[in-house]
Amino acid sequence: MTHRQVLTALSGLLLGMFVSMIANTVVSTSMPTIVHDINGSQADYTWVITAALLATTVSTPIWGKLADLVNRKMLLQISLIIFVASSAVAGFSSSPEMLITMRVFQGLGGGGMAALSQIVMADIISPRERGRYMGLFGAVMAVGTVGGPLLGGWITDNMGGLTPDGMGWRWNFFVSVPFAVAALYLLQKTLHLPKLEKRKVSIDYLGIVFLGAGVSLLLIWVSMAGDAATASFKWASPETVWMTSGAAILLLAFVITELRVKEPLIDLGLFKNRTFTLAVVASISVGLAMFGAAVYLSQYMIMARGATPTMAGVMTIPMMAGLLIISTVVGALITRTGKWKRYVILGSALLTASLALLGTIHYDTNYWLVALYMFVMGSGLGMVMQNLVLVVQNAVSPRELGVASSAVTFFRSLGGTIGVSWLGAMLANRLPSLLGERQADLQNAAVELQKSDPAAAKAFNEMVASGQLPTPASMPETIRPIFEWAYGDALAHVFLLAAPLALVTLIAVIFLPNLSLSHQTRSERADAEQEQPAEGEPVLASPIAATGAAMAGSDTGQGALPDDAGSSHGAPLTGGDAAPGTDQEQAAQEIPTDGREHHGRHA
Structure with missing residues (x-):
């Protein structure tokens, strides 16, 4: 796809993510x-x-499994409808x-948007080129994350007169509806995905029950x-x-179920x-560190510093x-150089x-010291979050x-949910x-009061x-400073x-295999897999469509032409030694199409 075609295909997806x-x-x-x-x-x-x-x-994981079996665009639209409808009712x-009930339905729809957006990106953009478009997703995330609290704070502070009970925050839940309608229209008109490989649809209902019940029981325990x-x-x-004990038994039953079913929820x-x-x-x-800390930053601004909702957003x-x-910046650098690991570690x-x-x-x-700490935190998240998904899709x-x-x-959300519950309990x-x-x-x-x-x-x-949650605005001036001090500490x-939870992330990413990023989209890699001959059959010299890869200098056809950055434009068609005329070290950088890991030299 050309750059313009990619942007057109992404328009509905970007607006849908913005709504979410x-x-x-x-x-x-x-x-x-x-x-x-x-x-x-x-x-x-x-x-x-x-x-x-x-x-x-x-x-x-349910949305992810469905995405491997049925129409992904339809799933995106369904998840968006669930999300926005529940948001409106929450108002x-x-x-x-x-x-809380409506927030559950918001979470169901939000889970679909979070999982499916990453999967759809892999359908139309190769791992190596994805960094070029990460700025767009970063912009959507930034505008939604910064603009949302500002808009929400302004609505809460100024639109009480438009509701019968004077609670202006109700309009916060209605504001996304027109954007959702536009997103659904754009998704229908602009997003055209490759057809999925025909597979028998087999849903692991038992696994869904065991996983949902086990995780829910665990998180309810942490919360209560x-x-x-x-x-x-x-x-x-x-x-x-x-x-x-109940959570452990249910999760063990989930593991046993996944080992036995044909189409497991999590392989x-x-x-x-x-x-x-x-x-x-x-x-x-x-997830433990990020969600747990980020959720309570707004509460710190309001409860410890006495900010209004609008100012807390600012x-x-x-x-x-x-x-x-x-x-x-990091997305552009990864596309240009193919080097990702150094940024994830940093x-x-x-x-x-x-x-x-x-x-x-x-x-x-x-405040400016707190702002500096928040900027550093955002910078770290900008280097880690999306790139963890990227390297997995590549491998x-x-x-x-x-x-x-x-x-x-799923595991990031699981960590985040446990983090919010546990840190909330603390x-x-x-x-x-x-x-x-x-x-x-x-x-x-x-006494004075x-x-x-x-x-x-x-x-x-x-x-x-x-037991009602007090806010500084509702506290008498004689008592307010004491509560602000307590909330601050x-x-x-x-x-x-x-902080120690984030340290675990650092240790884990240090040991990530340093794989080169593929230039192929998901569908192109799937086509390449289908073209691979069975073991012992001769390899025919034919190009891999749409990747620019070509057979190099040998009757065995094991090499691939390198790009300017020194990495290849596709997966090697067979294993073994490098073909004549291909550097041995370069051959080691090739990305396998069967999921096996080959270590490259990129840092």
């Missing part, structure tokens, strides 16, 4: 206000976030339970357990024993591929700026360092591409402890007694806990 991003981020900075208005608690706040991540996690939420007074039960309790044979296994480890840990721009700028190191630095902040830390066979891509996204445990340290100050402030404004004192006491503790 904007619908999620438009409520991020206003979520504390939303939870407060519907009488939610800190536990409800965590569950509103966790419910969507949980549904995304469980549904991602009518009157209780935490209703909002704790030592704080607000926890449903203690870490060391009978509930912990039966919930963790466990992929774990024999070193690149896939290490990318999964890195994705879990980066104050988190440095992280998205780092992600956009660095992902665009990004993991920056992510670890930034979380450690965020662990030192307080409620009164100079597996075309037949496994959908499952492998969605598996990486926050819920830490906050009462810190407030307990300031008990004398709180009592003195309460009772004398100066008895009505305000009564309202505040009732809110705290109900508690959230810094959350960031510090995430």
Whole structure:
């Protein structure tokens, strides 16, 4: 495909991703206000976030498996409809339970958008050329991530008059609907994908049940357990024993099922591929660190620094700026040089360092210092996130591409869901402890408030007694600084806990095999596989379509012409030694089409 054809094909996909991003981020900075208005608690706040991540996690491998079996464009459209419809219904939420339910459906649709967008990209763009277009996806992510909170904050602060109950945040859930309609139209008109290999559709329903139940039970345990007074039960309790045991049994049943079914939800044979296994480890840990920390940055701005939802969106721009700028630059460098590993290692190191630095902040830390730490964090994420999917797609066979891509996204979402739940539990445990340290100050402030404004004192006491999540705007001035101090230190503790998790990512990516990036799309690699002769048959000298690869200098046809950067334009058709006239080291860089790993020299 030409550059213009690729851009046309990507237009609907990009708009669909923008809808997914904007619908999620438009409520991020206003979520504390939303939870407060519907009488939610800190536990409800965590569950509103966790419910969507949980549904995304469980549904991602299902979407990925379906993508290897049925029409991918249709799946994209279905996932987008589910996502936007549930977002619109969430706008009518009157209780935490209703909002959490709609967030589950948002997660189901979001899981499809996340998994399928990566798979569709592999259909139309080769791994080596993908960096050229990563800037577009980075721009969509940046605009959606930065613009969403700004728009959401403005809507929350200014559009209360357009709703009967005065809650302007409801419009945050409606704003994505017109964009979704346009995205569905563009997807239908512009996205034309290669036909899939005809395979019998066999859905692993039993695997879906075991995986969903096992992961859900595990995450419910993490969310509900704790030592704080607000926890449903203690870490060391009978509930912990039966919930963790039940999760382990269900996940073991899932593994056994996957080993026996013809079309497994997650092909466990992929774990024999070193690149896939290490990318999964890195994705879990980066999800734990990234989602866990990023989710609570907005809460830090609102609860510890007293920012409005609009200003909280503005104050988190440095992280998205780092992600956009660095992902665009690094994507272009990878396309130009074919070298990716150095950037993944550097990004993991920056992510670890930034979380450690965020662990030192307080409620009164100079904002520009916090902004610098956020920029470093965004830069690290820009180098790591998409490139982990890229190297996995480059290392597996075309037949496994959908499952492998969605598996990486699944494990990242799983890590993120566990991270949000676990770090949320740590926050819920830490906050009462810190407030307990300031008990004398709180009592003195309460006495002064009772004398100066008895009505305000009564309202505040009732809110705290109900377990409702307070916001700085709702706190009396005499008490507010104490809560800001407690939230600042508690959230810094959350960031510090995430730093060792990011360190696991760094260790995993250091050991990733250093494979050269293929110049072939998924369909071109699949065609090349079909053209490979059976073992012992002669190889016919014919070019690989649309890749520029040609047979080089030998009757055996084992070589491939190198490009200017020193890597080949396709996979070698057979194994063995290099053909005459082809450098032995260059031959080692060739990308196999059967999923086997050949180590190249690119760093």
